[in-house]
Amino acid sequence: MEALDINQLLNSRLFSIFFTQLKLKGIKVALTLDKTIPPIWAYKTKITQVLINLIRNAENAMGEDGKLEIVTRLEKAQAGTQPDDPHIEIEISDNGSGIPADKLPHIFKPFFTTKGAMGSGLGLFISYNIIQEHQGGIEVQSEVGRGSNFTIKLPVAPNPNA
Numbered sequence: 001m002e003a004l005d006i007n008q009l010l011n012s013r014l015f016s017i018f019f020t021q022l023k024l025k026g027i028k029v030a031l032t033l034d035k036t037i038p039p040i041w042a043y044k045t046k047i048t049q050v051l052i053n054l055i056r057n058a059e060n061a062m063g064e065d066g067k068l069e070i071v072t073r074l075e076k077a078q079a080g081t082q083p084d085d086p087h088i089e090i091e092i093s094d095n096g097s098g099i100p101a102d103k104l105p106h107i108f109k110p111f112f113t114t115k116g117a118m119g120s121g122l123g124l125f126i127s128y129n130i131i132q133e134h135q136g137g138i139e140v141q142s143e144v145g146r147g148s149n150f151t152i153k154l155p156v157a158p159n160p161n162a
Contacts, residue, residue, distance in 0.1 A: 003039040003157035004047065006072055006090060014048070018055065026064035032071045037088045041157040042134055050127040054092045054150050057123065061096025061148065069093045075153060086156045087136065093149040099142040107140065 009015070010031060019029045040047075058068050075087040099107060108128040131138045135155050142148040 001041050001043055004042045004044050005039045006047070006088060006154075007033040007035065007037065009044065009048065010051070010070060010072070015051075018052070022055075022059060022066075022068060025059070025066075027059065027062055027066040027068055030067065030069045032069070034071075034073045037072055037074050038086070039157040040088055040134075040154040042154060043130075046130045046133070047154075050130050050152065051090070051092075053123045053127050054152075058092060058094035058096060058148070061098070062094050063096075067095045074156075087153045088156060090152040090154070091149060092152075093147060095147040098144040098146050098148055099140070100144055101142075104140060104142060108138075 010033060022029055055068065055070075059066070062068070069091070071089075071091040071093075073089050073091075075089050107124050110122060110125040128138055131152055131154070137153045139151045139153075140148060141151075
């Protein structure tokens with residue numbers, strides 16, 4: 001594991017090429033990256049895998065005129081308190097087909113898919129386990145016909161000067 005700047009990762013050549021491919025398909029990509037967030041403590045390849053999986057799922061759920069939004073931010077503390085273990089959030093939203101409410105409780109289970117023969121049902125399962133391995137969390141909100149919003153929470157890297 002290493003201290004990883006998630007904004008730097010999302011601005012990397014790999015993701016730049018990926019976002020260009022989406023734009024060529026008519027999908028608008030909007031990045032809102034909080035420049036003040038600290039690095040996370042993570043395996044770069046595994047976090048990259050999670051982000052690519054979530055972005056690919058969003059791509060598959062959208063057609064032309066799709067919109068993908070990615071936001072990074074420091075997790076907000078409750079009013080008047082300081083978080084004991086600060087986390088950053090990565091929010092990935094799309095305006096795609098959405099996930100039916102009765103399917104939402106199952107999307108992180110192995111071999112569960114809403115894509116029929118187009119999906120293995122392992123992408124979200126693996127992503128969930130990677131985020132758990134990083135002592136983080138992943139949540140989803142979705143509405144059929146309106147899109148999906150995945151929020152990943154990951155711990156901030158330890159401060160080497162502390």
